[in-house]
Amino acid sequence: MLFRCIQCEQLVGEVRFGGRNRNHCPWCLWSQHVDEKKGDRASLCHGRMKPTGKFRKRTGEEVIVHQCEQCGAIRWNRVAADDDEQLVGALPIVIRHLEVQ
Numbered sequence: 001m002l003f004r005c006i007q008c009e010q011l012v013g014e015v016r017f018g019g020r021n022r023n024h025c026p027w028c029l030w031s032q033h034v035d036e037k038k039g040d041r042a043s044l045c046h047g048r049m050k051p052t053g054k055f056r057k058r059t060g061e062e063v064i065v066h067q068c069e070q071c072g073a074i075r076w077n078r079v080a081a082d083d084d085e086q087l088v089g090a091l092p093i094v095i096r097h098l099e100v101q
């Protein structure tokens with residue numbers, strides 16, 4: 001699956017390693033509101049989702065928290081191996097209860 005980033009307009013391809021589903025842009029970390037539940041592509045919102053923070057799950061996995069500019073929905077997504085390290089590093093660490101979706 002290839003898509004054009006809704007924020008920085010880079011063409012984004014598959015995760016080459018260290019991840020399964022590409023759900024945010026590795027260049028700017030923005031996402032798009034396309035899921036109701038993780039991976040179902042059922043949302044009709046299609047708003048731009050801003051990376052607002054990050055936290056580490058109990059399993060040690062680091063995830064990025066996204067908030068939809070259009071409807072305010074919050075989602076979190078696993079950091080991909082080729083995400084921009086500096087951008088991920090600059091995200092504030094948010095509280096864990098956001099893990100409950």
Ligand SMILES: [Zn+2]
Nearest residue numbers: 005008025028
């Ligand atoms: Zn982007």
Ligand SMILES: [Zn+2]
Nearest residue numbers: 033045068071
């Ligand atoms: Zn939305």
